[in-house]
Amino acid sequence: MLCGQSCATTPFYPSEQDLDQSRRINFDPKLYARLQALAKHPTHGTPDEVAVFDYIYGVLHCPAYRATYAEFLKIDFPRIPWPVTPDEFWDVSTKGTQLRKLHLMDPATIGPTPYPFKGEGNAVVDKLRFEDGPDGNKIWINATQYFDAAPAVSWTFYIGGYQPAQKWLKDRKGRALTLDDVKHYRNILKILAETDRIMKMITMTLEAA
Structure with a gap:
């Protein structure tokens, strides 16, 4: 089963005019609660919005997902599969975390760029x-x-x-x-190589489209 289209987890930040100044998660409450329940793990616990975002990010980079739903992805918004087990959720989420940090060009995540x-x-x-x-x-x-x-x-x-x-x-x-250009380009080379490596490690149990 696939969760619905409203899968963004970027938080809403209030404007100065808003009476409610609290930060709110931009995620359907029922879908979010169900995903948290499915992903609850004895070691990792219950995922927060960042872990859920990274799960979604990992799913969207999963080669099997991209191949299985290739035609669907061309005509509609991405639909995110429910994790089959908590272990699957956290495995995909962890790899999604690595990809997110790479794509945000986090220096510690990129590491050495040995392309002189x-x-x-x-x-x-x-x-x-x-x-x-x-x-x-x-x-x-x-x-x-x-x-x-x-x-x-x-x-x-x-x-x-x-x-x-x-x-x-x-x-x-x-x-x-x-x-700076040379340094930036070396980072690009490392990010692309690491993206390819991590993507190949993301596996999921998928239903037929």
Whole structure:
């Protein structure tokens, strides 16, 4: 069974004009209560709104979910499956937490980015190419400069209809990369590689569409 369309858990924050200044969860109370009951765990306890959000985030990145409901997702809002067991909920939620922090570019979650920018030149983005060679993968931004040891999966990874690692550089064609740009791009490569790794670890019990 799938829970309804109203699955957002972003809290409502009151405006200065509101009499009630308390923060409220943007989630259908009945659906939220049922999900909490299904997910109650002897170790983890009852999930709060953040754990529920991360469960939803994990579900939306689950390869089996995306494949099973591919046609449905093209024409309607995502429907989120109820967890079959509390263990399943917390497993998906934990991976959703990792993905959320990665996508918010949390430095501690990203960790080291071992893709050094090498070569002599002016760092101007010109002709891009990905080279899979015996000395490791390279993303060339011009004839003499490149990001070394770049994960192939990051270069080809799709989000929606585009490939972020390629589009980010193409959008800067003709511009010189700054030190901050280089650091940011190395973070992008790590985030995409880790997203692919974590997504492959998310498993769920799914009903037929």
